[in-house]
Amino acid sequence: MQIKLRNTEATEAFGAELSRLLPHKCLIFLKGQLGAGKTTLVRGLLRAFGHQGAVKSPTYTLVEEYMSNGRAVIHFDLYRLSDPEELEWIGINDYLDQDAVCLIEWPEMGEGFLPEPDLVLTLSVVGQERNLKVETSNLSVKNFLSSVIKQRHTAIL
Amino acid sequence: MYVLGLETSCDETGVAIYHSEKGLINHLLYSQIDMHSEYGGVVPELASRDHIRKLVPLIKQCINEAGLTSRDIGGIAYTAGPGLMGALLVGAATANSLAWAWRKPAIAVHHMEGHLLAPMLENDPPSFPFLALLISGGHTMLVEVKGIGRYRLLGESLDDAAGEAFDKTAKMLGLGYPGGPKLSELAKRGSPRFKFPRPMTDRPGLDFSFSGLKTYTMNALHDTAQSDQDKADIAFAFQTAVAETLSIKCKRALQQTRLTTLVVAGGVSANSTIRQSLTEMADKERALIYFPRPEFCTDNGAMIAYAGCQRLMADQHQGSVIFARARWPIEELPPV
Numbered sequence: 001m002q003i004k005l006r007n008t009e010a011t012e013a014f015g016a017e018l019s020r021l022l023p024h025k026c027l028i029f030l031k032g033q034l035g036a037g038k039t040t041l042v043r044g045l046l047r048a049f050g051h052q053g054a055v056k057s058p059t060y061t062l063v064e065e066y067m068s069n070g071r072a073v074i075h076f077d078l079y080r081l082s083d084p085e086e087l088e089w090i091g092i093n094d095y096l097d098q099d100a101v102c103l104i105e106w107p108e109m110g111e112g113f114l115p116e117p118d119l120v121l122t123l124s125v126v127g128q129e130r131n132l133k134v135e136t137s138n139l140s141v142k143n144f145l146s147s148v149i150k151q152r153h154t155a156i157l
Numbered sequence: 158m159y160v161l162g163l164e165t166s167c168d169e170t171g172v173a174i175y176h177s178e179k180g181l182i183n184h185l186l187y188s189q190i191d192m193h194s195e196y197g198g199v200v201p202e203l204a205s206r207d208h209i210r211k212l213v214p215l216i217k218q219c220i221n222e223a224g225l226t227s228r229d230i231g232g233i234a235y236t237a238g239p240g241l242m243g244a245l246l247v248g249a250a251t252a253n254s255l256a257w258a259w260r261k262p263a264i265a266v267h268h269m270e271g272h273l274l275a276p277m278l279e280n281d282p283p284s285f286p287f288l289a290l291l292i293s294g295g296h297t298m299l300v301e302v303k304g305i306g307r308y309r310l311l312g313e314s315l316d317d318a319a320g321e322a323f324d325k326t327a328k329m330l331g332l333g334y335p336g337g338p339k340l341s342e343l344a345k346r347g348s349p350r351f352k353f354p355r356p357m358t359d360r361p362g363l364d365f366s367f368s369g370l371k372t373y374t375m376n377a378l379h380d381t382a383q384s385d386q387d388k389a390d391i392a393f394a395f396q397t398a399v400a401e402t403l404s405i406k407c408k409r410a411l412q413q414t415r416l417t418t419l420v421v422a423g424g425v426s427a428n429s430t431i432r433q434s435l436t437e438m439a440d441k442e443r444a445l446i447y448f449p450r451p452e453f454c455t456d457n458g459a460m461i462a463y464a465g466c467q468r469l470m471a472d473q474h475q476g477s478v479i480f481a482r483a484r485w486p487i488e489e490l491p492p493v
Contacts, residue, residue, distance in 0.1 A: 035329070035368075037372070054315040057368065125379075
């Protein structure tokens with residue numbers, strides 16, 4: 001399933017729409033090159049949950065935790081990881097066991113130490129626009145996203 | 158009182174001794190940048206392992222070089238946050254162990270408070286109150302400083318920190334790590350061919366956003382043949398955009414707060430284009446501008462020893478608890 005996102009606002013809006021269908025506990029992988037809009041999507045999602053403050057890229061801190069309106073969101077960025085084993089050192093399983101929406105940027109860097117995700121979002125750069133590929137085996141997520149695509153976005157596939 | 162200061166929040170191991178009357182006695186720094194450059198960034202686990210290896214020998218060397226013994230040390234200050242948890246815990250555990258062994262107080266110091274107060278280490282320090290711009294790899298913030306521990310956050314980056322934007326842009330341009338200095342080297346050969354946006358300067362407020370600039374850079378790069386000259390011109394445009402954005406926000410903050418002194422600290426303040434842009438702005442605004450010397454702009458033990466000394470002199474210290482926080486809002490600090 002692929003969605004065309006015209007600009008930054010569209011990427012944020014998708015994040016916001018996505019927030020409506022996520023269970024309290026789920027694992028999402030975010031893939032795409034530097035500047036593709038991974039953190040932008042997470043910002044849209046957090047804003048929709050009611051988070052008011054800044055949404056920083058966790059590149060330097062590796063992980064940022066948020067709690068708003070009773071929803072916990074944990075945002076990882078594994079960009080700077082040199083060995084997936086380092087995930088053990090930051091206590092990855094303690095985070096993933098929580099009742100929280102876990103979003104992981106650069107999951108490729110943690111291969112072998114991360115469980116199967118519920119959803120994989122891959123952003124690719126096409127000029128000013130972004131192509132979003134959605135992969136999930138969860139049927140309700142699939143159906144919801146299909147309706148989102150019909151309503152608001154131009155499906156290209 | 159002699160205060161030992163320990164800094165281990167990121168990739169530098171810093172140790173210093175500051176005396177409440179005599180000033181800075183000695184300071185040593187061990188940088189892990191060579192080790193991390195192989196990996197393209199700071200690797201948390203490597204960082205904490207290397208702090209463990211380097212910290213105690215550095216403490217011994219620092220005390221010996223100063224002609225002191227452990228009995229002369231009146232207190233131990235350490236960086237308790239914000240930073241990488243594993244790295245912070247090395248400093249926190251070492252400081253508290255020494256405190257117990259030497260029966261002296263330990264004090265947790267906020268890393269950004271250390272940076273804010275770094276210009277106080279100079280012979281001609283600024284006087285309170287002042288406006289501080291902190292720009293580093295992990296932070297971009299504007300703070301009103303009324304005194305030690307009396308801070309008001311006026312604005313901060315809503316996404317990437319300025320230094321992070323430099324590093325990521327450098328990576329896109331195919332430069333190594335740390336990317337900031339290499340990007341400004343490349344920018345010297347650039348010409349004003351591209352005009353990049355000045356993010357968030359067209360709306361009120363003192364917050365920053367550098368993530369969009371990174372994306373803008375990527376799009377600009379893709380529209381060229383990506384020759385060396387193209388890259389140099391893009392580096393020039395990027396650096397100019399960051400420098401002007403910082404100047405516009407600082408000018409606005411000076412006007413809003415009616416403060417007449419600006420302190421610029423953090424690793425990115427070593428960038429000469431940013432220094433020049435801020436200095437020109439301050440001159441026009443008739444404000445005094447202070448930059449700590451480069452060795453105190455980057456992470457160091459001296460600023461931690463200084464900040465800890467001020468708090469210990471005011472009788473602040475912590476009990477026998479090892480305290481460290483990866484996230485720690487600067488406005489939560491107690492005044493002195």
